[in-house]
Amino acid sequence: xxxxxxxxxxxxxxxxxxxxxxxxxxxxxxxxxxxxxxxxxxxxxxxxxxxxxxxxxxxxxxxxxxxxxxxxxxxxxxxxxxxxxxxxxxxxxxxxxxxxxxxxxxxxxxxxxxxx
Amino acid sequence: xxxxxxxxxxxxxxxxxxxxxxxxxxxxxxxxxxxxxxxxxxxxxxxxxxxxxxxxxxxxxxxxxxxxxxxxxxxxxxxxxxxxxxxxxxxxxxxxxxxxxxxxxxxxxxxxxxx
Numbered sequence: 001x002x003x004x005x006x007x008x009x010x011x012x013x014x015x016x017x018x019x020x021x022x023x024x025x026x027x028x029x030x031x032x033x034x035x036x037x038x039x040x041x042x043x044x045x046x047x048x049x050x051x052x053x054x055x056x057x058x059x060x061x062x063x064x065x066x067x068x069x070x071x072x073x074x075x076x077x078x079x080x081x082x083x084x085x086x087x088x089x090x091x092x093x094x095x096x097x098x099x100x101x102x103x104x105x106x107x108x109x110x111x112x113x114x115x116x
Numbered sequence: 117x118x119x120x121x122x123x124x125x126x127x128x129x130x131x132x133x134x135x136x137x138x139x140x141x142x143x144x145x146x147x148x149x150x151x152x153x154x155x156x157x158x159x160x161x162x163x164x165x166x167x168x169x170x171x172x173x174x175x176x177x178x179x180x181x182x183x184x185x186x187x188x189x190x191x192x193x194x195x196x197x198x199x200x201x202x203x204x205x206x207x208x209x210x211x212x213x214x215x216x217x218x219x220x221x222x223x224x225x226x227x228x229x230x231x
Contacts, residue, residue, distance in 0.1 A: 004158065032216055043120065043207055043222030044159070051217075089158060093216050101147065101214045103172060106158035 003027045004092050006107035013114050019077040021110050023090035026071065030092035034104070035064060035075045038087040047088075048075070080114045087111050118142065120223035122208050128229045129198055137193040137226045139208030145221075147214025148191050150175075150183060153225075154204040162206075165191060166214050198230045 005024045013019045021035075031052040036044035050057040050064045050073070057064050063076045077084055091104040121140045129135050141148050150162040162175040165185045176182070180199075185191040195202055205227050209220040 002158075006158075036222075041224060043209070043224050045222070046219045049217070091159075095216065099172065100216065101164055101166070101172070102149065102211060102216050102218055102220055103161050103164060104149075104151075104159070104220070105161070106151075108156065108158045 001026070002108075003030075004090060004105050004107040006088075006090060006110050008110050009108070010111040010113070013080045013112065015082055015114055015116050016079045019075075019080045019084065019112055019114065021075040021077075021088050021090075021112065023073045023075075023107050024071060025073075025092055027092070027094060027105070028071070029094035030105075031095040032093045033064070033066060033073050034091045034093075035062075036089045036091060036106075037084075038089065038109070044089055077112075080112075082114050082116050085112055085114050120208055120210055120221050122206075122223040122226050124226060125224065126227045126229075128231065130231050131200060132197055134194065134196045135198055135228065137195075137206050137228070139191045139193070139210075139223060141189060141191070141208070141210030142221055143189075145210035145212055146188065147211045147218065147220075148185060149209045149211075149220060150191070150193050151207045151209065152204040153207065159207060162193070164214070195228075198228075200230050203228055203230045 034049040035047040038044040148165040151159040164172040205225040207225045209222045211218040
C-alpha cells in the first residue's frame with residue numbers, strides 16, 4: 001500500500017507566484033518528514049525537513065507545513081523561479097516502532113514547471 | 117568534494133541474465149542505502165548498510181536480489197536471473213552516520229532495462 005501519497009502528478013506555476021506541493025500519509029508512526037528535489041539524470045537532493053513536534057519549518061523561499069491531525073504536509077515555494085522546475089518528492093520516516101536509521105518512504109513525486 | 121557515484125549509468129540486459137550495480141558513497145559516510153524507482157512510483161527502500169553490515173534487508177523484493185559492502189565503502193547490488201519487472205532506476209544514497217535526521221546524499225542512479 002502507498003503510505004505516502006502525492007496526488008498531483010504535475011503542477012504548473014508562473015514565475016514569481018507561489019508553488020504549493022501537497023503530500024498525504026497514512027502511517028501514524030511517521031514523525032519526520034522531508035522534501036527532496038530531483039532534476040533529470042541526477043539523484044534527488046535534500047531540500048527541507050520537519051519533525052512532528054513542529055508544524056512549520058522555513059528555509060529561505062521554502063516552507064514546509066505539517067498538519068498531523070490531517071496527516072498532510074505541504075511545501076510552499078515563494079517566489080517560484082524557473083530553476084525550481086524539477087520533480088519534488090516528499091518522504092517520511094517512523095520513530096517509535098520504526099527504525100533509528102534513515103529508512104525513508106517516498107511519495108510518487110510531483111513535476112513542478114515554473115514558466116518565465 | 118566528490119558526491120555519490122554509481123555505475124553503470126544505464127544497463128540493458130536480457131531476461132534471465134545476472135547484473136551488478138555499483139555504488140561509491142561519499143568518503144567517510146558509514147551509512148549506505150539502496151532504493152529503486154519503478155515507472156510512475158516513488159522511491160522504494162531496498163537495503164540499509166551500516167559499515168559492512170546490513171541490519172535491514174527488508175526491502176529486497178526476492179532472493180534474486182543481494183547486496184554487499186566492502187571496506188565500509190563501495191557497495192554492489194546484484195540481481196540474479198533478471199525479470200522484466202526488475203526494470204527500474206536503482207538509486208544509492210549515503211549519509212554520515214545513518215541517523216534518521218542525517219541527510220542522505222543520492223547518486224544519479226542506474227537505469228536498468230530488462231528485455
